[in-house]
Amino acid sequence: MPGRLLAQQHFTISGYVRSGADRSALPGASVAVPTLGTGATADAEGFYTLTLPEGRYQLAISFIGYQTQTRELNLTKTQRLSFSLPEASNQLGEVVIEGTGTLEQKLQTTQMSVEHLNARDAKLLPALFGEVDLLKTLQLKPGVQNGGEGTSGLFVRGGSADQNLFLLDDAVVYNPSHLFGLFSVFNADAIQSVDLYKGGFPAQYGGRLSSVVDVKTRDGNPEKLGVSGGLGLISSRLTVDGPIVKGKGAFSLSGRRTYFDVFTRQINKINKDTEDYNPIPDYYFYDFNAKANYKLGQKDEVFLTGYYGRDIFGFNSTGGFNFDFTWGNAVGALRWNHVFSPKLFLNTTVSTTRYQYQIANRLDQFGFSLSSEIQDYAVRSDLDYQANDKHTLKLGVSATNHRFNVGRLSASSTDGSLNIGSETIYRGQEASLYASDNFKPSDKLQLEYGLRLTGFRSGSNQYAALEPRGAVRYSLTPKTSIKASYAMMYQYVHLVTNSGASLPTDIWYPSRLNVKPQRSQQAAGGISFLLGEGKYLLTDEVYYKWAQNQVDFRDGAQLFANDDLDAEFLFGKGWSYGNELYLEKKSGRTTGWIGYSLAWTQRQFLPQRGSSGVNNGKVFYPTYDRRHNLTVVGLHQLNERINLTASFVFTSGAPTTLPQGRFLLQDIFGDNSMAVPIYPDRNTYRMAPYNRMDLGMVYKLRPKRGESDLTFSVYNAYNRRNPYFIYFEQVRNKETGDVTNFRARQVSLFPVIPSVTYNFKF
Template structure:
């Protein structure tokens, strides 16, 4: 009933907002629309760039395609256009009718990324927006921070923000405000990426040369987003240089990158290009080293060759202006991890996995007040595992494929309302399990291919309404539905946010969101693995549901140089999923029966102090948080921990991050980041017993005791802390090259990756003499040097 009431009031809010009398706003002076596009000097759109009219104390921010709309009274105005990393532009306009501008900002500093790093969203804009719980990372920022193996990783940069936890040492998995890693909606140019990781999460699939920016929504989810419970990771790819053909790249410790971009159909003289393109590739060379190592040792007795492993990814994007009102954007991504092994015994093992993404977006401007983005896209994730021996072969695989169509309208009826509405339809194909076993003579030939289809749809509408200069409200509704076979689910997802500005330097915010998740990741591991399976909501697998309420306050300090934000959140979820002990997850037509269901709740406080201007920039974030889950006895099991409340392994009470970027001069900058968090929880066995097994199975005393795990996540690893240091030195007369030094884990902290109980043996008799606890660390101090260029 409460839910219905909330929905009702939101509807009323929207209707009232839409019907707000125009004359109240228009007053007696003629009003006109000033709209346009803000681009960089290379022709790329600049989402988040600001257009301000200081005399009227009003302004707007460019949307995801660099488009802005302002409603201004007739007359002469001075507008200021700004975007960090670019020279500020001032322009005089004389409005006597609706007018459209094309604004091109010039990059400040050198071409390879300015040393001064500032986020693309200014602190003042963050103070003023109704949006809470959002973190914006520009690729410029990410590229300056020290990185593991020198591999710039935008998802790991997000882990430095409050409320965001990593899955473990070195991994790019995100655990946001108590949610699990499969509850994040990862989008690249509005298209879902199902597995955003390479190498078991050590690297993300996003090549830094191809990425423009990423926004992470932890709460207050805008109505256009849905389908996952915990967060939205919205990655935007670069569009390519509209002026020049440019090659950029880098040579690092484990991989190399190469990017080429340029204009399409560049006109002569001052005529702008019709479009631009960018293609970017990256490949690791682990396999080059391991093959050389294998070759050097191939004659050694008992040498066990190291399997081949590498990953690559390829990004492409193009845009083309069809006319004054129409523009097309084409995005493609292909990434693969490849793992191969051949034994001298004739056994071959091949394992590959990866994503393929394609999207075509049509941007149409109906009028300066109204435009629409219509996107058709495909997203595919699959893994294939093949064993071969002589005439026999065995294959295992899984796949999920989405075909998506969506349309998103933005309408600005006046300078107090921003309306958004849209629709989305996804056709899912869940290839839950494919297995085949064959022999070339045909004697063995059996297999299984379990697949389900699902249709997911959504309608949404929202209004961002500036009621007064102090009060801003945002309300939205998202109606979602899902069907798989004869099973149908649906729900209404209200979203609401409010901001009250006490003065120019202080604002208070609150928001609420309800989310449904209709697709579920089937995993029985503590980490996200490539073999995890996506599974639809079906008869006994109900959609996951979560609600979150949060509130906070933001303060501009130090003459606007610092923004201090404090947010408090409470999140609670139903139908959270887990799996029975010993669940058969592979090629199981009865997979429904392996799920168990429970509830979750988490709460916490996040403090965030950031500085975005000046020679020294950075942030300090501290999170105090709790996460809980409960799975009662059910479906023939004792639930989890016999139905008692328990903490997930990523429940870390304290998290502190400190990030500092200092520009010494035009050529040299230093960076450092420090993280401290409470240790991960893990499950250790309390007891053990011996199993002899059947006669003829082994020696009488089995050398491997059987651990007994009475309860989950009862042991806490040591606190995690790490200092990373970095330096970027620009070289070349145009400063278009650089050497980037990263020192990961600078003071060589032995953080715990995992703990296990080892068997101690007598070196002579090989008999077991005792047991001991062992802590394994993954990364010691790792220096790396990367050379980057732009020609």
């Protein structure tokens, strides 16, 4: 018998798993062989490959929110099998936030510290102003901090906001935010799925230290034309998709726009003649997503992705002061997918991305403008090869040409008597080569290991580095597994932020002679349990991350119109470590998760280059250090029409620096006294804890078809006034008018905010 088994032939089946509704890919769908206890998981394009011994089998094809299919297979040769799954007859019967795979698959994969999100399910959660935001949903996961009230910036496991890599169909997005950080640039109607990697990074990702947010957009429906959208309190959106050539190609177009400006202009018009009236600034944003795909044959398919978004902020006063500020991203990507064989396929992407902002200011006859931008042209190619049922190899190469326009400042007068300009252009070339292997020596043990070689050049300055990656999973029992991972990351581009400004006047800057690449290493370990007959997944992860060449700026740094920005940088080191607990339920009428993280983040910048460093060289906690972070998310299907949702967030207060006292300073005559604040070490105080509850309800207007609904949301349901910042006001004697004391005051942004959105599809 053993000899016969060894001589038995093996064949490979491969193909795509797609939605029966709109033919979109189902990344993470399962193609399983229950009798053998094995199977395959579809990749980001919905493509799977599975090698089996010759014989007869029953395949089970499944994806949460879709009906499971079974297929009889008589495997006598290598063949192509694609599947189309119909949506579950009652879509909300199993509300799932983890959009890819099952709990069992998550238990068995080697990948740890990763979160999967499906845009369709994220729309069920309560949203600020009714605008669904995928990045805000990611902030409900342990290990992910937000930047404060109403922001969509991510601070992942102690990393700063610029240490996150955002990818839109493999193209980099440099600024992921609209509305000064309140919303992200990712329109949920245009998004298929989002993967967030917090650690254990696969070798194909690089260029940032803390996380990777990999966003995939929806393919259009190649069978029929469809229209969907939504009308909300502050914005509206519309999506149109359909076939280019029926069955072979499809397109998808999505757009949205806010209309704050419609109301503010009317208010300004009504009050323009009022004495001492201060006009309300105009503000709105819009963005546009486009995607097309076309099958060139059985083995070739091309995809074209485009994104364009702009934020417009303007202020025109009656006194002749005019202020205009615009910023945004433009992204384009062309991808070619080629299947050489059922075991070997290639993805090649050519992309361009551009982020820029411009401020124009005019007062009477004098004006100035300030602008900055970064533009990339990139190519990457990824090869996937399933050598056998034990080894899956990934190989890839990428190259990027960067162009940095750093802080262009110009000033002029209308009569031509003044004309000043300042512009600094840098260029940089970044390249990488990687290889990884997913090795499964047994059902209990699985390893993924790889190596990434990176390099960067800016002018005559050159850097190169090796970035090893590794992860291991061992199954103690069918329902218990332990995992561990290690990753080293380098970052060659840096975000220079004018932290004193409330506007996003950020500058991306390359590594140069005096600006070394940032570097981090992260080790993590964890254990996972399936509980309650597989209905619950409990994970506990610990991590430790240490980083070098962290960037900060000397006091009084000049960031704009500066020909020597290198001299403004300070470099230090940092540490982050913590424990993350996560309990998740996916099946049944009530689903959701509970996440808790206990974490520490520290930084140190020693005296250097004629500077006393930061905090006089002593260790301090950055503003995004949060000791405790608790999130609770619940979704319950009341009936086929009504779905109820709720989320609760609690985090420790943000570290901040406040004066611990004041001393009185007078001139030599005892006049002109002033109170001078006395500051302790940096961030020795913490603001009050942040906590908030959001409530939501989705009411389906046509439950049998599920094509339209009313979504009700209540943001900050119990009207918690969370701290945004703290300032001190003077307390004066009512009789003499003298200042007798100073009182701390807290500024909060958002009270309770109800909203309603009408969503439709036909």
